[in-house]
Amino acid sequence: QLQLQESGPGLVKPSETLSLTCTVHGGSISSSVFYWGWIRQPPGKGLEWIGSVFYSGSTSYNPSLKSRLTISVDTSKNQFFLHLSSVTAADAAMYYCARQAFCGGDCYIDHWGQGTLVTVSS
Amino acid sequence: EIVMTQSPASLSVSPGERATLSCRASQSLNRNLAWYQQKPGQAPRLLIYATSSRPTDIPARFSGGESGTEFTLTISSVQSEDFAVYYCQQYNYWPTTFGQGTKVEIK
Numbered sequence: 001q002l003q004l005q006e007s008g009p010g011l012v013k014p015s016e017t018l019s020l021t022c023t024v025h026g027g028s029i030s031s032s033v034f035y036w037g038w039i040r041q042p043p044g045k046g047l048e049w050i051g052s053v054f055y056s057g058s059t060s061y062n063p064s065l066k067s068r069l070t071i072s073v074d075t076s077k078n079q080f081f082l083h084l085s086s087v088t089a090a091d092a093a094m095y096y097c098a099r100q101a102f103c104g105g106d107c108y109i110d111h112w113g114q115g116t117l118v119t120v121s122s
Numbered sequence: 123e124i125v126m127t128q129s130p131a132s133l134s135v136s137p138g139e140r141a142t143l144s145c146r147a148s149q150s151l152n153r154n155l156a157w158y159q160q161k162p163g164q165a166p167r168l169l170i171y172a173t174s175s176r177p178t179d180i181p182a183r184f185s186g187g188e189s190g191t192e193f194t195l196t197i198s199s200v201q202s203e204d205f206a207v208y209y210c211q212q213y214n215y216w217p218t219t220f221g222q223g224t225k226v227e228i229k
Contacts, residue, residue: 046209046220046221046222046223047158047166047209047211047220048220049217049218049219049220060216060217062217063123063217096165096166101171103154103213105213105216106213106216106217106218107154107171107213107218108156108168108171108172108211108213109156109158109166109168109211110168110171110177112165112166112167113165114164114165115165
């Protein structure tokens with residue numbers, strides 16, 4: 001059974017870089033039919049797709065975050081990563097890692113991690 | 123960016139009743155639409171993809187449909203475990219975008 005697990009600091013200072021890791025259990029990240037993505041949800045609000053990575057390292061970023069965003073993958077560890085620089089209070093949210101079906105691009109999400117809450121505060 | 127508009131924002135239903143949720147897109151989506159259920163403190167869960175396809179673990183009381191740029195999620199007989207927030211997602215255009223959600227509450 002596929003499981004995804006987020007890890008990383010729950011508290012980040014303003015202007016610093018938010019770094020999260022997603023570890024994939026029960027399946028290989030080196031699949032040609034899935035993307036591996038990040039989605040966030042501010043408290044009490046809706047969902048925002050952040051970006052995704054293919055096992056080859058190819059990435060796709062939400063234009064609203066692209067200038068601050070890096071997503072990468074380590075197939076040897078079955079992990080992928082999120083780095084978001086210059087964070088502000090607007091970046092405080094629950095961050096989910098997820099598996100996205102591949103349908104010529106970023107597709108629907110069939111597996112989600114349980115999420116990790118990130119607070120931005122000095 | 124494609125805007126997804128869900129209605130109503132909240133819906134009160136009694137157990138056993140039928141519930142119909144709506145999601146309207148600003149452009150045609152070629153059936154590339156998914157629905158998710160999110161319960162408090164939990165991650166979203168995929169209910170429907172490609173407008174009307176259901177993963178094998180999703181009960182048959184959940185169904186999806188479309189009419190032009192309007193998409194619907196129908197729960198034929200709402201059960202107690204179905205009270206949650208429901209989101210639609212379009213993945214026809216990049217970047218993929220979500221609706222703002224519909225909360226299904228107990229009447």
